[in-house]
Amino acid sequence: MNVLFAPDWRSGVPYQRLLAEALEAHGVRVSFLQHYKRLMPLTRLLRINPTELFHLHWPEAYYPRLRDRWDKIRRARFSVDLILATRNKPFVLTAHNLCEHNLQHLPFAQVNYATAYRRANLIFAHSAAAKVKLARTYGVDERKVRVVPHGDLSVVMPPPIPRDEARAKLGLPEGPLCLMFGAVEPYKGQEEVLAYWKEARPAAHLVIVGKPDSPEYGQTIRQFAADIPNVTLHFQWLSDAELADFLCAADCALFNYRTIFTSGAASLARSWGLPILMPSRLETVDLGEPDPRVFRFEAFDAQFPQKLAAALAIAPDYQAAAGWRDQISWPRVAELTVAGYREVLAK
Incomplete structure (x- = not known):
């Protein structure tokens, strides 16, 4: 099974690296979406990075705040970009955040996260309470949310x-x-x-x-x-x-x-x-x-x-x-994650 993680934030947090290493024991080959392209970054990057399954972790990586005149355009285009990028691609999302930190007040903050959660074929939440809150906040069907521990850092x-x-x-x-x-x-x-x-x-x-x-x-x-x-x-x-x-x-x-x-x-x-x-x-x-x-x-x-x-x-x-x-060991996290992957790919 080939899975593409995005974005590649391994240099800042160990979460993705530890999960990818634990997934190897289940025959999952994880690659990381590198770089960033203008206009429609996800659509263009996924076109040149074929994979069986796309696993998004932090949506805001694809509409970064650079404090320039293009900030609002980057935020406005994200929903369309994600929809086009995942038209024919199974797509799962880990719910690290309910919305991006410190920037909830900016235009399209809620819309972009809502699009990501509603568009995903499956969502991984880190607690049962998070699963319920996702459903209430974004109208997500709880049946497509799986509870998976955060993992032991x-x-x-x-x-x-x-x-x-x-x-x-x-x-x-x-x-x-x-x-x-x-x-x-x-x-x-x-x-x-x-x-x-x-x-x-x-x-x-x-x-x-x-x-x-x-x-x-x-x-x-x-x-x-x-x-x-x-x-x-x-x-x-x-x-x-x-x-x-x-x-x-x-x-x-x-x-x-x-x-x-x-x-x-x-x-x-x-x-x-x-x-x-x-x-x-x-x-x-x-x-x-x-x-x-x-x-x-x-x-x-x-x-x-x-x-x-x-x-x-x-x-x-x-x-x-x-x-x-x-309880939050990486082998357990990987086992639950792989079960979600297989569920999505079987559809």
């Missing part, structure tokens, strides 16, 4: 090291430490977290690590954090080994997405055995709940200190997360 990391050793390597202080990690972007709610740390002064050090999505936004967060003594910012891209050190140094992980459909970062923290704090509103993020290491909160209100204290009271435990890692 911890497999690319080096083995955990003791917390004190990790903190010494990173120059981090002793005492309770709460970690926010991943690309630093507006939809992740760092400003609200920093406002809480400034006002409430919790007895825990907050560490925010990752590369800002723009120099301007990085400066905004630096200004927010400037006069908060128990906050450390580490603004740069992290290798897998560097991220592992921060995960080992932390006592808990905090996520405050304004909105999110699935979270590879939260799944990774869960795989690492870190206690996790996450808003209740993010119901489509599957963390294997109920679980004693997952704490949902409503807001940064009078109840949040209790949630934070409870998370910090439970020691991180990599071994305790073994069951979760088995």
Whole structure:
């Protein structure tokens, strides 16, 4: 079976590479759609890249925002481009996002995602709640949505090291430490977290690590954090080994997405055995709940200190997360994915 993944974002996230490698055990040969062409990029690229099955991951790669006079045209043409590209081609889509991050307000944002989800022969969603939300948001028939776990990103990391050793390597202080990690972007709610740390002064050090999505936004967060003594910012891209050190140094992980459909970062923290704090509103993020290491909160209100204290009271435990890692293992993800492929190709 030949499958074409698009876009090729292996350099930014390990998800596609890990899935492709796991699919090989089932006789699936995965290739990656390279480059970008003007006018109708998907139609032109698929014409010169024959495949049995087209597997799209992130639609927005084919209407990139370049902040030039052609931005609106690129967005406007996508639906037609996708329809033409998949006229005679079986097409599946992984629902990484409900809509593109930070850009939901732009023209054609909802239309383009709606076209992709409605056009797909089969959709892979990362949770049962995500399946329901897809159906409600875009009018997708739930019968063409298959629930497949996100996959275990911890497999690319080096083995955990003791917390004190990790903190010494990173120059981090002793005492309770709460970690926010991943690309630093507006939809992740760092400003609200920093406002809480400034006002409430919790007895825990907050560490925010990752590369800002723009120099301007990085400066905004630096200004927010400037006069908060128990906050450390580490603004740069992290290798897998560097991220592992921060995960080992932390006592808990905090996520405050304004909105999110699935979270590879939260799944990774869960795989690492870190206690996790996450808003209740993010119901489509599957963390294997109920679980004693997952704490949902409503807001940064009078109840949040209790949630934070409870998370910090439970020691991180990599071994305790073994069951979760088995549940989202790449062999299991590949098995479920191949079943979906075969279903589409049999029609």
